[in-house]
Amino acid sequence: MRVLLIHQNFPGQFRHIAASWAGRPGWQVLGLGRESAPGLPGISCIRYRLHRPPNREQHHYLRQMEQAVLHGQAVARALLGLKAQGYRPDIVIAHPGWGETLYLKDVYPDARLIHFCEWFYRNQEADWAFDPEFPSTFDDRARVRTWNALHTLNLENCDAGVSPTRWQHSRHPAAYRDKIAVIHEGIETEGLAPDPEARLTLKDGTSLRAGDPVITYVARNLEPYRGFHVFMRALELIQRRHKRCHALIVGGDEVSYGKRPKDAPNWREKMLREVSLDPARTHFLGKLPYDVYRKVLQVSAAHVYLTYPFVLSWSMLEAMASGCLLIASRTEPVQEVVRHGENGVLADFFDREAIAARTVEALEAPADFAGLRERARIETSRRYCRVEAVARFGAFLDVEGNAPVARADSAEVAAAAGGAFPG
Template sequence: MRILHVLDHGLPLQSGYTFRTRAILKAQEQRGWAVAAVTGPRHHEDRGDAVESIDGLTFHRTRAPRRHGAWGEVAGIAAFARRIDAAVESFRPDILHAHSPVLDALAALRVARARRLPLVYEIRAFWEDAAVGNGTGVEGSAKYRATRALETWAVRRADAIAVICEGLRGDLIARGIPADKIVVSPNGVDLTLFGAPAARDPALARDLGLEDAETVGFIGSFYDYEGLDDLVASMPALVAARPRARLLLVGGGPMDAALRAQAAASPVASAIRFVGRVPHTEVERYYALVDVLAYPRKAMRLTDLVTPLKPLEAMAQGKLVAASDVGGHRELIRHGDTGTLFRPDDPAAIAAALAALFADRGDWDGRRARARAFVEAERNWSSNICRYEPIYQRLMTAATVDGSWQRSSADN
């Protein structure tokens, strides 16, 4: 089986998007399938129309158009479609597998129809909701509604849909998409990368002033929807209850400057540490310093519908997790069993939940073991990848039996 993946961006860029993509492609290769990928003009590393090998994976790059704004998006889709078509010509895939955002699906759809190839469209988040979460969009605005309508249009015309969680699946079914057209392929962890927790580095702990600390950590991107301002705001109450409590923030992003300013103005500024971005190969050293990984996502449509990757990585590292009680977290964490859930958008609730965890360590080992077992059994990429196979086989069989094979009724 030969699968060509159509991506917004990819390696060597580092993000949750690229880590999920790498895991999918590597797991599919291990299954004996041939894979390649095409990255779009939004990859932001303009290498022209090059073909590159990164980490043993083949990426066809798309030259970014010179236009900007709406016309730039249109030109980008056209350029992307041409590049996908060229990759199809050289790679000869059996399946096109496009990944969100919807611009990727639109470009892939052109090629799928022209080449008579089946198209799987995988949605990791709805583009309109991601824009709201990133502060670049407004829920209910004309642009929001138009993007949502475009997404629905593309979903109806793709031959099969994959989503990363039940929240997204339920939303699509509510839009009238047949349930049997959708498969859930949840976020997972590559246990070859996160399977063996690193030993604590005493020198690194000393350099960060965490030698005898009760350490709360966040490792990831600093977006507004992550609720890190609420985590910083919780620290005075947490330190009052647990004087050795410290907060370690590893990463960066749009909220970096605002969070640093907020922390500097905090009465417990000395208890808050910023590390900045670190190479992915160094991340495990920082996980090893943290007692509890905190994920205080704000309550909004994006966080209710979408499951994050980072809590799973923490569980795989044998770490305790505490997270806001939003829909995406509830799909991953069983309160009081594999982790702790606290009220979102509430610094006092965060402080109380974290203080209670540090005050009662009796079941820490059991909770960590159950969380790790959950990842191994239900969120391990080596097994998650099996969820794609029935879709691929069904579409390939339909294409083989009938060269004009049945498309979605939305095309009729």
């Protein structure tokens, strides 16, 4: 069985299935990514390079599409080279969001193509219309509608798709949902667990340990899509009410989603201008090595996770696997996993008062929330572990490794793959 995995940042979400399938007798796994892709030890990876940058004068509605064409062209060139050497994949699994697979079927028409269907933009009922503090303009909405041309082409081109959550699945057009299964890509839960002896010493000499009143917040980058602006406003209230708590804030100053602030270099600096925080108890840690990140979660007394109605973050699941008490936004992707009062605490995304109150309660009476922590770790996070993900993804393929072209009902597709994760 020859499996080709395509991701511009290979391995990306395919880390676990790539490692598992590479160890199967008779299976050949090949990765393909951009020249900056980190790769995965033990798996060969072909890297491609765009032959030119996008045209600066391109209409801004079409910039993403031009980027996609450049990615698709570069991948097609790499695939034509592989084909000339005799390589023929049986199945291709790809994240198509950057356009890599636009021309794959023109090179390998007989290969079964499965897309990782992460997101389909909506102008209503999702991220773009969610936050009144940052209202979208007609120009924004027109640009997003044009972006979806790429995602619609991707849905049309693939034989089947996989979406990590029911919420993400539901964002795709109804006409294509029956070819998309709901299977999470899995997180590395094996190395995540509570440690009552955990201790973290910061660069300024501050030493924190499990049991201390520590608030944690994690995002790839600190920005409104992950509720950073709301968290900072809530933190101001928390520090006024709890004089000993410390906040550990993990994330970079770049932009993963949305836009940069107009009046500051980044959202961290903008929010520090707006709120009044105790600098001795507010620790911006940037992006961390995994071992340090794990310690941050282990010393957490209250982990705040906020998000727009958008892609669910791995960090929320990793926090639950680490035994954190989750204080999270009552938004669709979160509510698929977190049940208020059972495995976490929910508050309205915009309600800084409620977020602050729930956090202070957690800091002052940690024993009252022990059951929630345990259920989050034992009953919830394990559904999203890599072993479950690999098994469900494998069940999605038939014995020959071919993806089903389509099913009559998306629920049947999910059931064939082991069922959607219960929420």
